[in-house]
Amino acid sequence: MILPSASTSGLWSVVTAVVLGILFLKLLTSRRKNLPPGPRGLPIIGALHLLGKYPAQDMAKLAKTYGPVMSLWFGQQLTVVASTPAAAEEILKTQGANFSGRVKNSYSQIIFPEDVTFQCDTPARLHLKKILHIQLNTAKQLKNTASLRAVEIAHMLRMIPQDGKTAVSVRNYVDVVVTNILSFMILKKRFMAVGALHAGQGDELAELEQVRQFRLLMEGIAKFSLENDYGDFIPIFKLIDIQGIRSRMWSIREQMDAFASKIVFEHLEQRKSCSLHEKDMVHVLLDQMEDDTLGFKITNQMVSSAVWNAFSAGTDTAVHAVEWAISECMHNPNVMSKAQAELDAVVGKSRRVEESDIPNLKYLHAICKEVFRLHPASPILFPHWNKNACMLFGYDIPAGTSVIVNVGAIARDPGIWEDPLVFKPERFLEGMPHANTDVQGHHFELLPFGTGRRQCPGIGLSLAMVHILTATLLQGFDWSLPKDLRPEDLNMAEAEGILSVRAEPLRAILKPRLSIPPIVN
Template identity: 40%
Template structure:
């Protein structure tokens, strides 16, 4: 088939689809789809997504309601934009939406769906999740490796003190800390030298790789929605994914080779584990192990570090709240040691700050997509089999029908007497679901919550903060850069000022 013939065929197909769609709009039928904007020929509603899709979808929800139907190319997409609608999908119909739709990110970066995040719902997925739950995220595992997290956070504190009068790129140092903490559990060693990150080209490269993966994974690739155009790679997304995959695969191959010598860390357990889920007794393949490690390094590092970066940015903009948090910690912890995880349960105001950060700046603004295994009905609307589900977590946590002054940073809303004193972030309260909910809730939620709380507490307790170049906090850029995770448009550049006894930063 020549390119001219192909393009002619594509256009005719698109026009036929568009005519059928208009006909369906004018023909009453009992299978009533949720409301949404009229799609364009062929591309459907892809142009409606804009530069920052979670913003655009929130705007569309104000016009069409909290349950949207879009046609992205030839794919039906439904978007949940309120807590009640999200609960319908993720609680009432959770089993029906337990799998992921096909997408180029999973195919080209996640070893063709061999990972845990994008694997179809079934025995393999359950086995991978169980392995992580037992060896990484169980209460026992978290307690066993508490000292690792505290040691790495102490190393971060020393690095910040060692920066002196230099400007610090906080997000990069936070990423080094979270990556080293996870690597010590998974690999039995740090991956970035002493953990300081200062001038460490490898740590810069790794963070860049993770950030690029999150940006690419968050792209609405035209080829995913118009399969006939996939081979053209019109946005060069597939080319970038394949190139990045080669870099990550090299990194993971090195790790795998180093851990086939019998060391008893997480990777060694993966190498030796038997797959009892399918009854065949076969070992996990190297590809499946690398895919799982890719999930853990990508989702377990950047999400936590970016959330803490947002937290410090908000507290710099609200010095009175920073001071209140410091006073709480000075009373409970004192100034002669660093905060520990044991302290966290008593730091009521600090916990409220973390919840408010998860509300205003959820690490995954649009939930990872799910697919309808069968037709169903939600709020009286027909949801076709094969529909992709997106939950606009960002919009739900800013819904003015649920939250007073939703755009304001107000941790007190989670304190006794506030509007949501009992709300949690663990998937039970659908107005606040930064980790998702239901069967595909983030597997590392417990670890992520501990890391964000400990890092935020330490940075608040151990330092005062000034912006680089004497920038007025009121002028700090708080714009978002869209990707799979919610990054700052501009990195937070700061001067940390130690506020504890000098010997505190030398211990640990």
């Protein structure tokens, strides 16, 4: 080894100082660009310390000081946060093509590589998105699968305790329905056995282990979506997995791939005997893998990611929306009374509500819209990323900036919504200012599913499930709280994190209210 002399040491000191000086000036000048205003960050971590247990609400508070378009430095990553309908429209529609990219982070690269939701635009991603839309979201597919939803709801009504004494976890039963609907559309099988909730019997026991594995994987995927990898913001931590988060992600990813491989193997065995009308989403994807005319290759990893995309996005949105809807109706008895009165008037009490009744249930629609306003599944949309430098409301936005639309802040803006923190479905009824506002991305004051190029591909199916499940539960039962709790005592707090989930699962006592026999088989 050659040790540096005093002269060479001095030379290296000068070189090091010059290099560090250049890097510092580059960082300083980059931050002196005409960026949107924002809080001064701390060394190394930037503004990470300003976000607490409820990031969307913390960003909304900061926006009151720094404006509807503000800059936040998370480590060395510049993030621009938009908190008004006009800013959302500019990012998601007017400049939607430029802002259609996705920020690369550990979660997207490890858990969902080559997928539809988290990856940047490629011909393959756009093709997969089209397949998901056709399989889950078209009017034809929703009509064809209405009977499937009816069957799964009948299973729920058969199993759910309704003796007027037993406290029921609403989330668990709705989760079974939604998961089975999705699994049948994706895999052509009821993936969540009733036995998962009821110490199954007979044939149901055979799938309990598969169900258990599936639920553990889903919980693991959801958990990682709530965690931050310091390496995504601070480059030095990219070299050192100081939290151990990436190793845990890789462990889940290996299990996801093994699970998907088993599904693919089962479908490969079935393919030769399947006619076109019997094919599910996985069969369609496998056919695409052999299509040489596409101009790109559909890989095994794409198939795996597409399957998990459909499950993880579809289940969480619908399950938590239904739970919030019932919770708000119990917390506001006048809303419950109006909803049940409408159901009695439109449907009656001698038959169960059907999907064909939903268009005539205006107050039910208003309840669901108000749920998506006050409790959007994700109050901050997944970060977008701009391919090219651009201007946004007079500010410079460098290429590669992470851009977040705070739809939760927009939906609770008192300048847009009267009494924004009050659950008030009436605001969406005829004659009211928001009567024509929908949740499908046409109105930028209400974007629970996003809009434009990155809108949720399963929005139609999610809405169909939320509407019919909420209507069925409200029509079918009288609801009360356990332990003689009063409606005003119901805990309506949200869980910590970036998702709008009840802090405590709703537990309620159900008693039949229809004049028809209960479903027993």
